[in-house]
């Protein structure tokens with residue numbers, strides 16, 4: 001006996017139907033656009049509610065896009081810029097802010113250039129968005145977990161009442177990346193698409209922390225402490241900002257910003273090294289001269305604080321990674337402070353990453369995100385193999401793509 005099919009959306013102005021699978025930001029935006037074009041839209045979501053990762057993103061302040069000039073903004077998508085650019089030019093930071101305002105949620109540009117809703121949270125935006133979709137006639141079926149296509153080409157969903165099937169004129173897959181599985185995006189779609197002959201690149205953690213073999217002493221003294229006003233260099237990328245020393249290694253905004261380069265270095269060579277400049281506003285000469293001043297009865301820690309303004313965490317970091325003979329030589333110590341080599345063990349597990357790289361390979365998609373091997377089916381959002389740093393670029397990259 002074949003599985004029963006789900007009820008479809010209300011009658012459609014253009015006589016066509018669309019099925020959107022995945023009710024995260026990418027799926028909900030696709031649903032909004034398609035409903036606006038006259039499609040009868042039905043959304044299927046595996047979880048009992050929509051946008052769980054979006055809501056989680058809002059817990060620490062929903063950074064929805066970035067206020068920098070568009071040309072710089074576009075470069076944040078790295079090797080995927082060419083594929084996303086035309087979409088981001090049509091629906092970029094300005095349009096996202098207008099769209100938020102249209103949903104009754106004003107935004108502001110923070111001091112770092114990041115754009116947030118004034119309420120900071122994601123929930124008012126999500127509530128207003130779901131109301132808008134309802135008004136547009138979109139139907140949402142929760143607890144409908146997509147398990148693939150049957151022989152007749154219908155989508156099959158696991159529900160609490162058994163399997164159901166559905167079909168539509170077009171299908172949008174917006175199933176998310178591979179981190180934070182408990183929020184719904186478990187990445188299992190990759191096996192389904194791979195079996196269907198669609199090339200998917202393995203998930204890699206993005207915007208992630210890294211494990212470092214800290215001594216117990218450093219963990220006791222510094223775990224949870226920020227390292228402020230530093231530059232981090234890996235390969236030819238340098239980031240200025242701050243990060244946090246954790247029990248297992250390092251995390252925080254500057255680490256996330258450099259994480260793709262550091263991860264790839266580690267994947268390619270088996271070794272990952274970060275070079276820190278703990279005094280980025282002073283030249284090596286200045287640091288050397290200051291350290292050469294007589295220390296008197298001061299401990300080295302006090303000397304570093306008095307001459308260079310280094311706090312206890314930076315000092316502990318220096319003691320952690322530099323041998324004692326260097327610590328006792330002002331010139332060598334100055335060089336180490338400007339070029340502190342920190343070896344990472346590995347990236348933190350993918351589950352903890354803010355986002356993932358990997359997913360549906362670009363070569364499988366046309367310019368409108370349609371699967372070339374499966375016309376009528378589109379892949380949007382984090383499930384496509386692009387990555388970007390934190391800073392609102394991830395959500396912007398999920399909200400921009402148009403299927404037509």
Ligand SMILES: Cc1cc2nc3c(=O)[nH]c(=O)nc-3n(C[C@H](O)[C@H](O)[C@H](O)COP(=O)(O)OP(=O)(O)OC[C@H]3O[C@@H](n4cnc5c(N)ncnc54)[C@H](O)[C@@H]3O)c2cc1C
Nearest residue numbers: 022024025026046057063146176184185381382392394395
């Ligand atoms: C802690 C945290 C903070 C973040 N902060 C920010 C931020 O401030 N700014 C920013 O730009 N980005 C941020 N991100 C990243 C951003 O939330 C994601 O990139 C974005 O949610 C991806 O959108 P998506 O629609 O592609 O996927 P998702 O949001 O993951 O949505 C996919 C949906 O598909 C559903 N689904 C998956 N598989 C199936 C299936 N088989 N059947 C049915 N449904 C299925 C899932 O349940 C989910 O609802 C953050 C992420 C995390 C984890």
